[in-house]
Amino acid sequence: MKVLDLKCRQGHCFEGWFASETDFQEQMQRGLVQCPLCGDTCVEKQLSVPRLNLGAKAPCAAGAPDAGTLPAAEPSHEGGSVALQGAWLALTRKIMAHTEDVGDRFAEEARRMQSGEAQERAIRGQASAEDAAQLRAEGIPVIPWAVPQALKETLQWGAA
Structure with a gap:
């Protein structure tokens, strides 16, 4: 590997x-x-x-902290912290798991929920910037959130 x-x-x-x-x-x-x-x-x-597997871990001296219990330093890269990217990705997955994808019907469905025509629930989908601004003006909360294409598709394992 x-x-x-x-x-x-x-x-x-x-x-x-x-x-x-x-x-x-x-x-x-x-x-x-x-x-x-x-x-x-x-x-x-x-x-x-490189990760080198040199055998079993040496025992810690009495009273010395175990290296495995110390917090690891988060490497920082150009363009942002790896930890921040990971947290954003985890939050995106959580949002996707707890919302219904209504696709390009987002604005229409949000208005239906606001008027009581549809059951209120957490939804996500696509809306133009103009539609999002109009929804906000109508008092309907909208949060723009970019979802990477890789998360929208099934993860493939093995050689294709």
């Missing part, structure tokens, strides 16, 4: 797991490797620190 540090044109850093270097190159050529935050398929490998 080859774990690579990758970066897209927008500066988002993420990991990719591949069976081999050849597998990585083939997936890149087919456009299958994309940023999980913005969906950009123009990604490049970054320098990675």
